Amino acid sequence: MFLVCLLIFILSLSLIFFLWLRKKINLARLDNATRQTAKSSFPAPLESNNRHEFDSSQLLQTYFRGLSYVLANETDKAVAEFIKVARVNSTTAEIYLALGQLFRNSGEMERAIRVHRDILLRQNLPEDIRQRTFFEIGLDYAKAGLFDRACRTFEEILGHNPKNHAARLELVSLYEKTREWEKALQLFENVPSADKHNNIIAHLHTEVAKTAILNGDREKAVTFFHRALQLDENCIDAWLHYGDLLLSDGLFEEALAKWNKAFVLNPDLVSLLINRFTKLGPENQARAEKDFFIRHAQGYSNNNHFKMAYIGWLINSGNFEQAGEALQELMSKKTGDRDIFSLMQKLLTALTQKGRGEGQLYQELIRNFFSTQLRFEKNYRCRKCGYRLEIMLWKCPRCSTWDSITVI
Ligand SMILES: [Zn+2]
Incomplete structure (x- = not known):
C-alpha cells in the first residue's frame, strides 16, 4: 500500500515537473553564454527544428524512462535518458543538477564536477540554485578525495549562510576524515x-x-578527557586513553581504575583492556591480571568474551586443567571462532612445552572444532549497516555512525 502511494506521489511530482519543464521549453531563449557552457559538457542543444521533432509526449516518456532507471538504480541508462531531456531544455539547471548527481553516484567524478561548474557559469542563475550547485560541487570533491577543495567549498557556503546545517554536517564529516578534530x-x-x-x-x-x-x-589532553567524560560518561574510548595517559605518568593504580571503568561499561570489549595490561611491565602486569580476573570471574562468568580472556590468563598462569575445562564449556555454548582456536592452540603449545601428555585429551576437541565449528569471520560488526571489520573502531567506516560497532 505504501509503495503504491509512493509511486502515485512520485508520478504526480513528475507530472508537475513536466508541465513546468514544458513551459520552460516554450520560453527557451538561450543566450550565447549558456550555449557555450552547455557545449562544454554535453552535445550542443538540439537545433530548434529538431526540438520541435522531440514533442511533448516524447519528452514525457523520456523523462519517465529516466526516472524509472533512477528508481531501478540503473544509473547509466538514467543518465542517457536525462541527457536527452537536457538537450531539449538546456536552460533547466535542475536537470543538470540531477545529472551531476547521477555522474557522482556512478563514480564519474570529472563529468559530475564539469556539469556542476557549468551551471555556475550561467547568467542570472537564481541564488538558491547557485548555493545548491556549490553544495553539489563540495560533495563531488569529497567523493573524488579532494578533501582540501571540498572543505574550502563548504566553508564558503557556510560563510555565505551560517545556517546551512547540511553544509555544516558535511564539513564536520570532512574534518573528521582529515583528522582536524x-x-x-x-x-x-x-x-x-x-x-x-x-x-x-x-x-x-x-x-x-x-x-x-x-x-x-598533557594538560590539554587531561582537560579534553574531562570534558569528554562530563558530556558522556559512557565514552569508553575516553576512559581507555585517559588511563593510558595516567600510566605514562607512572600512575598505575589510577590507570587501572580508568581502564576498569571502560570494562564495566562494555565487558564485550575486554580485549581492549587486556592488551593494555602488557604496557604495565611484567611484574605489574601479572599482579593487575590476577586482581582483575579474580575480582570479575564470578560476576562475568556468562560473558563469552570475558571467559575467553580468562582462559587465556589461566593458561598463562599454568592452570591447564581449569583452562581445558573452561574451554570445553565455552565450546559447548559458543559456535567456533578463531579466538577459541587461538586459545586451544595456546593451551596445546603450553602443555607440549611443559612436556605434559594431556595434549592427547584435546585431540577429539580439535577434530570436532575443525569439522563443524570453525568459522573465520571478522570480529566486529556495525549495528546500523552490518559492516564487518577486524578491529574495534568507534565510528563505522561505511555508514559513518558513531558508537555503532559491536563485538560479534
Ligand atoms: Zn555502519
Missing part, C-alpha cells in the same frame, strides 16, 4: 540540537585529547 568539534557544537548528540561531542573531545598526547600537551 578541533575544527570538527567547533563546528559540531553549533549544529541544531536534533543532530547534536553528546556521545559524538565526547568522541570529538577524546580525539582532540589523543592528538594532544601525541603532541606532548
